[in-house]
Amino acid sequence: MKYIIAVIKPHKLEEVREALGGIGVQGITVTEVKGHGRQRGHTEFYRGAEYTVSFVPKLKLEIAVDSALADRAVETIQASAQTGQIGDGKIFLLPLEQATRIRTGETGPGAL
Numbered sequence: 069m070k071y072i073i074a075v076i077k078p079h080k081l082e083e084v085r086e087a088l089g090g091i092g093v094q095g096i097t098v099t100e101v102k103g104h105g106r107q108r109g110h111t112e113f114y115r116g117a118e119y120t121v122s123f124v125p126k127l128k129l130e131i132a133v134d135s136a137l138a139d140r141a142v143e144t145i146q147a148s149a150q151t152g153q154i155g156d157g158k159i160f161l162l163p164l165e166q167a168t169r170i171r172t173g174e175t176g177p178g179a180l
């Protein structure tokens with residue numbers, strides 16, 4: 069299994085969620101975060117407003133997937149979250165040791 073952490077522009081959430089659903093991703097956790105990338109201290113646009121502050125609002129997506137689906141999920145996020153403007157975000161791919169569905173006690177990919 070793999071664990072995907074993606075930081076995206078907030079207005080791209082619905083597009084990303086639908087695209088991931090289309091390739092069979094089952095679950096997703098979304099958290100409101102703030103961050104910056106390489107353009108630290110530079111301006112960035114968010115909902116029509118120009119941010120000159122150090123941190124810009126983003127959404128962090130966390131997605132556990134079967135290893136067989138991981139590369140496709142990363143490509144799907146990349147394509148659906150892209151605007152081509154600065155601040156489009158990043159995708160990180162990590163190994164995932166175990167997953168447990170609390171309700172049933174299932175473990176491994178079957179728990180996802």
Ligand SMILES: Nc1ncnc2c1ncn2[C@@H]1O[C@H](COP(=O)(O)OP(=O)(O)O)[C@@H](O)[C@H]1O
Pocket residue numbers: 075102103104105106107124126154155156157158
């Ligand atoms: N190296 C990093 N580690 C952790 N989070 C990052 C990193 N780079 C970017 N991010 C997150 O992704 C968001 C968008 O980054 P982005 O501006 O698209 O990156 P860059 O300017 O490096 O192309 C940032 O606000 C931050 O939350």
Ligand SMILES: [Mg+2]
Pocket residue numbers: 104105106107154155156
């Ligand atoms: Mg940036």
